[in-house]
Amino acid sequence: MSRILIVEDEPRIVSFLVKGLQANGFTTTHAPDATQAANLALSSDFDLMILDLGLPDKDGMVLLGELRGQGFGQPIIVLTARDDIHDKVHGFEAGADDYVTKPFRFEELLARIKARLRTAHLMGNSNDNILTIGPIMLDRLTRQVQVSGKPVDLSAREFTLTETFMRHAGQVLSREQLLDLVWGYDYDPGSNIVDVYVGYLRKKLRSDCIETVRGMGYRMLSLR
Template sequence: MNRILIAEDEPRIAAFIEKGLRSHGFTTSVAIDAQSTADMATGSSYDLLILDLGLPGRDGLEILEQLRGQGEIFPVIILTARDDIQDKVAGFEAGADDYLTKPFRFEELLVRVKARLRNATTSQTQEEMVLRLGDVILDLRSRKIKVAGQAIELPAREFTLAETFFRNPGQVLSREQLLDRVWGYDYDPGSNIVDVYVGYLRKKLGSNLIETVRGMGYRLRA
């Protein structure tokens, strides 16, 4: 299940895109300004970013350049009212993979999203599709995990949680971040669902692999 970040400050447009993508099986999150876009996209497990250029706080092109400068390689589709050729050139030069102007038809956006995700998947190397830490190996293609050579069965949600940790080794992830990235805020932020699932992973992957950072969240020992 691909995760898509929608950076759009207009609630009506954001809701329209989110509803459409979710109806096609995507998991979505929405960022309503430049700062939240940068925070959510940095070091994240998102597979694609739909980026409005007119975000409150900073220009979307600045955010895109920042993300590319930090090494973020997920596809970015710019979705904006700016339709001048100079704006399009600037968007691609900043690191965009596609550029769509408003007003737009959702069907066209969906086709572009699928195409960019397909291109991103085929361009990934085998090494990028396998995450390793010590004797634990996550194969993202087969969605299987091995611990010291032993195959371990993980339900989909547990695997996604494990993948999130393995994509961010050594980084403290708050419960709110994990809820967003794994559950998409389908659960009450006050729920202990994250703690429960971390407990499941510790039992299956090793009790010392994921450490609790008091008052902050959890961290995968790098």
């Protein structure tokens, strides 16, 4: 049974989320502000966090960055009334795994939660925090990537895509699989967003790190 931490100060929304999630088999814990959320997130074993940005004691975007900086590696879904594209981009850059705007349909939020939990499960054991493929090293706790000992600046989405490839090194992953694992509910199968981000990684990591398998998808190679 997955445990979800709800960080939200609006009682009506909290009640709605708790009832809906518990009815779908989840265990929930509620934090009404950033201080309690940080204490709970870093001291308890949660599988996912739902995070409002308009918290009474600290902006949720700040809390998001602080939690990622302190090693909270579980999926975080931002749930907020801020629908500006710049806020959404900022959220992903700060470490959000998904971004849902209010008002929202519970069915959509539930689908996103299941997608994020499925991705986390496929990524493997949460204690396996250091991944290494040839000269590329990824640290899940610090969310840092190095190539030949030199740090590489990756966005949150680029980091997740890199981790996905490293978890499945040598395996061909189709565009549809990558959309599901990395972007979840956000993009349709016809999107070229995967190709765009693979291009980013080839530039930032190594040009030969990801092989295109014609008609099938992409594969991370074992590098030297």
